Amino acid sequence: MTWTALRTTHYIGGRFTDDEPTLSVENPATGEELARVADADAATAMACLDAAVEAAPEWAATEPRFRGELLRAAWARILERADEFAETMTLEMGKPLAEARGEVTYGAEFLRWFAEETPRIHGRYTVAPVGGQRLLTMKQPIGPVLAITPWNFPLAMATRKLGPALAAGCTAVLKPAQLTPLTSLLLMDVFDEVGVPAGVVNCFVSSSASTTTAPLIADPRLRKLTFTGSTSVGVRLLEQAAANVLKCSMELGGNAPFLVLPSADVDRAVEGAMVAKMRNIGQACTAANRLIVHRDLAEEFTAKLAARVGALTVGDGMADGVDVGPLVSAAALDDVEAMVTEAVADGARVVVGGSRVDGPGHFMRPTVLADVPPSSRCIREEIFGPVAPIVTVDSVDEAVALANDTRYGLMSYVFAENLDEALSTAERLESGMVGLNSGLVSNPAAPFGGVKSSGLGREGGPEGIEEFLEIKYVGVSLR
Numbered sequence: 001m002t003w004t005a006l007r008t009t010h011y012i013g014g015r016f017t018d019d020e021p022t023l024s025v026e027n028p029a030t031g032e033e034l035a036r037v038a039d040a041d042a043a044t045a046m047a048c049l050d051a052a053v054e055a056a057p058e059w060a061a062t063e064p065r066f067r068g069e070l071l072r073a074a075w076a077r078i079l080e081r082a083d084e085f086a087e088t089m090t091l092e093m094g095k096p097l098a099e100a101r102g103e104v105t106y107g108a109e110f111l112r113w114f115a116e117e118t119p120r121i122h123g124r125y126t127v128a129p130v131g132g133q134r135l136l137t138m139k140q141p142i143g144p145v146l147a148i149t150p151w152n153f154p155l156a157m158a159t160r161k162l163g164p165a166l167a168a169g170c171t172a173v174l175k176p177a178q179l180t181p182l183t184s185l186l187l188m189d190v191f192d193e194v195g196v197p198a199g200v201v202n203c204f205v206s207s208s209a210s211t212t213t214a215p216l217i218a219d220p221r222l223r224k225l226t227f228t229g230s231t232s233v234g235v236r237l238l239e240q241a242a243a244n245v246l247k248c249s250m251e252l253g254g255n256a257p258f259l260v261l262p263s264a265d266v267d268r269a270v271e272g273a274m275v276a277k278m279r280n281i282g283q284a285c286t287a288a289n290r291l292i293v294h295r296d297l298a299e300e301f302t303a304k305l306a307a308r309v310g311a312l313t314v315g316d317g318m319a320d321g322v323d324v325g326p327l328v329s330a331a332a333l334d335d336v337e338a339m340v341t342e343a344v345a346d347g348a349r350v351v352v353g354g355s356r357v358d359g360p361g362h363f364m365r366p367t368v369l370a371d372v373p374p375s376s377r378c379i380r381e382e383i384f385g386p387v388a389p390i391v392t393v394d395s396v397d398e399a400v401a402l403a404n405d406t407r408y409g410l411m412s413y414v415f416a417e418n419l420d421e422a423l424s425t426a427e428r429l430e431s432g433m434v435g436l437n438s439g440l441v442s443n444p445a446a447p448f449g450g451v452k453s454s455g456l457g458r459e460g461g462p463e464g465i466e467e468f469l470e471i472k473y474v475g476v477s478l479r
Contacts, residue, residue, distance in 0.1 A: 006088075009038040010205065011188035013051035014198025019044070023207050025182060028094040028326040029316040029361045035092075037181050040204040045175070045212035046219075048202035052144040052171040053221045055199030060141045060169040064118035067167055071115035073194040078108040078155075078187075085186060089154055090317040092180045094325040094362075095280055097317055106444070107155035110460070113444040114163035117465050121168065134476040139469040141169035142247055143223030146216050148175045148209070148237075150229050151328055152283045154183035160448070160459050161226045162187075162201060168468035170224065174203040175213060179328055181205040213237075220244055224468060227251070228285075231408070231453045249457035249467045251285070251449060253382050254410035257403035258288035261396055261425065263418035266297055268437060270304045273388065275439030276413055278312065278366060281325055282386040283332075285454075286411040286433070286442065290379050291390045292399045298370075298392045302351060305388065306368045310352040312386075314363050324386055326362040333362040336385030339378040340367060343389060348372040353387075374402060382408075396425060404430045410450030413439065432458075 008021040019038035027034040038044075059067075078085060085107075086100035095103070123138040147161040158174060165172045176184035188203045206212040216222055217240045225241050226249040227234055234252040241248050258276055260269045276288035293301050317325035327333045337356050344350060353367030364385050372379060372389040379389060393399045403412060412431040416422040426434045432450035435441040442448060447458035457467050 007185035007189050011203040012048050025092055027091055028328050031360050037205050040206040040212055042212055042215050045204050048173040048204050049216050051199035051202050052173050056144055056171045059171050059200050068115040068118035070196055071111045074190050075108045075111040077190045077194055088182050092182050095317055096322045096325050103156055107159045109444045110159040110163040114167035118167045136474040136476055138472050142468055142470045145170045145172040145224040148227045151177035151179040154180040157228050158184050158187055164465040165468050168465050170468050171200050178207050217241055250455040252455040254285040254454055255289045255382055255406045255408040256411040258291045258413040259399050260293040261416035261421055262294045262296055263421050264415040265417055266300050269415040272439035274308055277388045278386055283384050289383055291388055292402055295392050295394050302370050302390055306351040309366045309368050312366045324366055330362055336364050343369055343372055343376045343378045346373045346376045400428050407453040409452035410454035
């Protein structure tokens with residue numbers, strides 16, 4: 001990668017600013033500084049909104065095909081620059097390079113998907129049942145959008161929000177996580193390259209999220225907030241958004257159960273668990289957080305999973321053959337290790353792993369815990385690390401009850417070869433998404449989102465663009 005071309009300042013009104021880069025970005029594999037980026041204050045954030053508001057009327061009036069072709073051009077350009085994006089993600093976030101390349105393909109696909117949705121924004125024209133009027137409905141862009149994204153999928157979380165926003169005819173302000181801003185700034189470079197008009201998309205980086213985003217949320221010109229992150233932060237943002245009755249999409253925390261039922265194929269379940277748990281170093285809201293295994297299969301499943309997990313190679317994601325990179329920060333590593341320590345104190349048994357890796361960087365040994373009490377913190381809270389706690393149950397009913405015993409409801413996984421057992425269990429689970437005999441279901445063509453405290457709204461699929469549209473009704477009287 002050519003680091004001399006790295007973008008390190010905000011992108012506002014169609015240009016990168018001249019601000020001095022002062023905010024340090026760490027390489028989690030070494031603990032050393034990777035780069036510095038500009039650090040926005042409230043005035044800088046407001047300048048982004050000003051640019052988005054100024055560009056909004058003209059962008060909303062563009063033909064759908066024009067917007068779609070720009071998004072498609074951005075999709076193609078990301079793939080052309082795939083190595084730059086993958087290396088940037090690995091260096092600033094830690095995931096192995098092979099996984100980063102996978103995210104490039106996945107993240108870019110949101111732009112292609114929503115490019116194809118732009119001409120499919122439909123209204124309707126009907127005759128009123130009584131009164132003789134004609135009922136005309138149309139869908140229009142909701143207006144300027146603030147998109148706040150997390151650090152764990154630096155490209156895909158941005159494209160999953162900006163793709164539908166721009167496709168719908170909305171302008172946008174992106175605020176990426178301060179831990180991983182370089183990928184978002186690289187994305188701005190792509191939008192600039194392909195000719196997205198000035199002010200349509202803007203981006204600022206800040207070490208103080210509350211100081212910079214609160215004034216934007218309080219500004220009546222902003223009409224949409226889309227956020228991915230923790231439930232606690234999401235609740236605070238919803239409280240702020242209520243003052244202006246701001247339309248919100250919230251993709252919040254998860255506590256995904258992974259059910260291995262009596263009819264499951266153990267080898268297939270282990271393969272699914274490896275994907276659902278260890279992908280992205282376990283740092284995903286959809287990661288399998290609680291492995292709930294029927295007692296008849298528990299011993300075999302635990303042994304086979306531990307063998308696979310114990311064979312994983314831990315190291316710098318830029319190195320060849322690495323399966324598991326570092327956690328994103330020292331604080332993240334401390335918390336994951338503390339969860340393991342607490343689980344052992346609660347009576348859990350370490351089958352493999354169980355501790356951090358000595359030396360530089362924030363590495364946790366991939367871990368399997370058996371006999372974990374359901375009351376343990378690693379069962380009640382999101383782990384966000386390469387730790388797989390296994391709970392044994394005696395029936396499908398017990399498995400479902402335990403799976404639903406959480407305030408969260410984003411993702412669930414069910415492994416069962418008996419179709420009745422599989423589908424009936426999937427229907428009973430309180431989650432917005434279910435992986436049935438699959439450890440990975442995220443797809444740009446499918447609606448992504450949760451229930452309960454896991455969020456509001458959906459991203460991706462035909463449903464994703466609806467979050468950025470308002471419905472207008474016109475009653476037409478004919479002579």
